[in-house]
Amino acid sequence: MITASSLFITLVISSVLILLFYLILTRKMGSKLFRIDFLSVLVFFILLRIFIPIEMPFTITVPFPVVMNPIWELLNYEIIYHIKIMDLLIIGWLFGVFIGIVIYVGRLKEFRNLHNLILEKCEQKKISDFLDRYDGNDFSIYISPYISSPMVLGFKESILLPDIPFSKNELRNILLHEAYHIKSHDIYIKQVIKLLTIIYWWFPPIYLLQNEIDLFLELRADSKVIKSISHYESLSYAETLISVQRKISNELTSLKLFSACLLKENKKTLSYRIHYLLEGNFQKKTSKLVLLTLLFVPILSNSIILEPYYEPAGINASKMEIENEIYIIKHKDGSYSLVIDGEEGNIDGVDEDLLRELPILTE
Known part of the structure; x- marks a missing residue:
């Protein structure tokens, strides 16, 4: 059951978890203590907690009049004709969700039109055309002058490449990275985050999560690419990131219609990825004790509900x-x-x- 109290505790716990996620990704010390496996579990729990703001059968009600009483009285304050502040907030919430859905649908239509434009003028290939002895999913590749950088067209399970000459090693690293984005269904994770942003449009921490999720997805794809390679090869992979970014910057013109589609990258993302590679953090695991502690978060966060109390x-x-x-x-x-x-x-x-x-x- 969703109540004002359960929603309140959900927002508090989610804010703490999102702040932890943000600090790990933006502080170099965080990458030394918490690895990709920890971040993956943390993101899962954040999404689960926000999507299910309900009281569980084992939830214990804890009276907390100091905080909950003023909130409850404010929400139930009647403005006019039995209309309470809570009623107005719910109406405003639903109106904001409606506007968000309309904007989102409009952007999807625009994206489809741009996709059709790319298909009109592109060279179509397969991953196997570029990689020898490739035994993974042979995704389609579209090479077009309208593409600004390598990216994934997740809904179509295809890879978009700019019309730029890449070396064989660069192409290998690019295609393996983008293929992992598709196999990991990262595009759908992005859509889940977008849906949460539409629903919780009034909740500032959700935008912090939305802004940092791209970096997490890039790091996770990198970790899968270099999982079975040596530290020396990972340095070569880092060199590829720099050389590809340089080529993209040199070739970028006003004719490019995509900046990074739905899986984007910026200078901050690139800098962090290179730092992570140089430190060799992809090939390390988070302490089992730390992961075990994290597993208790969803249980503990649902174990109590704070409610108003009037004696x-x-x-x-x-x-x-x-x-x-x-x-x-x-x-x-x-x-x-x-x-x-x-x-x-x-x-x-x-x-x-x-x-x-x-x-x-x-x-």
């Missing part, structure tokens, strides 16, 4: 006697009782409006 006037804390008061008792088993002038009776269900009007005493 009814007239309560005798020792005897739990209340005089001349109407309130609701929420029992540990999740059931409710209604108390009127000291007389208690069980109730099968609790109307949402009743919950808002009457104080709740939690056992």
